[in-house]
Amino acid sequence: GPETETLLYLDGVSVSFDGFKALNELSLIIQAGEMRAIIGPNGAGKTTMMDVVTGKTRPDTGTIYFDGNVDLTKLDEASIAELGIGRKFQKPTVFQHHTVWDNLELALAGRRGTFAALFRREGSSERERIEELLGIIRLGELRDMEAANLSHGQKQWLEIGMLLAQEPKLLLVDEPAAGMTDAETEATADLLKEIAKEKSVVVVEHDMTFVRALGVKVTVLHEGSVLSEGTIDHVSEDPRVIEVYLGR
Ligand code: ADP
Numbered sequence: 001g002p003e004t005e006t007l008l009y010l011d012g013v014s015v016s017f018d019g020f021k022a023l024n025e026l027s028l029i030i031q032a033g034e035m036r037a038i039i040g041p042n043g044a045g046k047t048t049m050m051d052v053v054t055g056k057t058r059p060d061t062g063t064i065y066f067d068g069n070v071d072l073t074k075l076d077e078a079s080i081a082e083l084g085i086g087r088k089f090q091k092p093t094v095f096q097h098h099t100v101w102d103n104l105e106l107a108l109a110g111r112r113g114t115f116a117a118l119f120r121r122e123g124s125s126e127r128e129r130i131e132e133l134l135g136i137i138r139l140g141e142l143r144d145m146e147a148a149n150l151s152h153g154q155k156q157w158l159e160i161g162m163l164l165a166q167e168p169k170l171l172l173v174d175e176p177a178a179g180m181t182d183a184e185t186e187a188t189a190d191l192l193k194e195i196a197k198e199k200s201v202v203v204v205e206h207d208m209t210f211v212r213a214l215g216v217k218v219t220v221l222h223e224g225s226v227l228s229e230g231t232i233d234h235v236s237e238d239p240r241v242i243e244v245y246l247g248r
Contacts (some may be wrong), residue, residue: 010032010062010065012061013026015057022224023048023224025062025234027226034200035196035214039206039219055075056077057113060203086166087173087174088173090173090178094147097148098147099143099146100142100143100150101144106162107163111193137191152179153187157191171201172202173201173203176205189214193215219242227241229238
């Protein structure tokens with residue numbers, strides 16, 4: 001069978017806020033090269049899960065292994081980012097008064113001077129990489145446009161391109177389709193599928209149509225741990241999942 005390698009392993013991770021368990025012994029494995037969708041009702045712990053992986057929140061108990069034996073719970077946010085974990089928040093934070101091209105150039109330059117620069121892709125000049133990124137994010141034709149003039153969806157894609165410029169091994173994406181038109185939502189699913197050919201991607205999402213379009217393994221979180229896992233058809237027929245969603 002195909003070789004699989006664990007990229008991210010959350011092992012019994014718990015986080016409490018004032019005695020409330022946002023994550024409750026959460027265990028989760030993401031394979032290298034995998035795209036995974038994480039769903040779950042409000043308050044299920046999805047954001048907190050991304051917060052503990054990126055070092056924004058430190059777990060009370062549990063271990064988070066990344067890329068071998070590196071324990072992320074011992075590292076700060078900057079070190080975790082340097083190891084190759086990129087996070088896309090819902091709100092795009094592009095440089096509004098710079099062009100699409102310049103935004104990508106700035107993102108590439110931002111990598112310089114960090115130790116991650118040692119691992120730059122060989123043989124690919126900066127211009128070529130920017131061209132490549134423009135192709136992936138479908139903004140080639142809009143390279144000279146000021147970011148401020150892009151649509152909401154296009155800004156999201158630009159920010160994804162800027163994250164890719166950091167050459168992450170794992171990309172965490174928070175509700176990429178939120179606020180998008182149907183056409184943009186469809187394009188975003190295609191774009192993420194293309195990115196997932198090169199990287200591991202974890203997508204936190206509410207939009208079931210979008211999750212279905214991704215066609216990847218789904219993890220359902222509830223009360224800070226995994227309620228169900230499998231294909232979208234499998235989890236949506238799981239009685240525990242139905243109960244949790246209909247109970248609201
Ligand atoms: P989701 O992203 O699935 O909606 P969250 O991870 O945001 O869920 O939240 C899980 C629970 O933890 C929620 O009940 C939320 O109110 C609580 N929570 C999250 N972050 C904090 C915080 N910084 N302080 C207090 N409570 C928090």
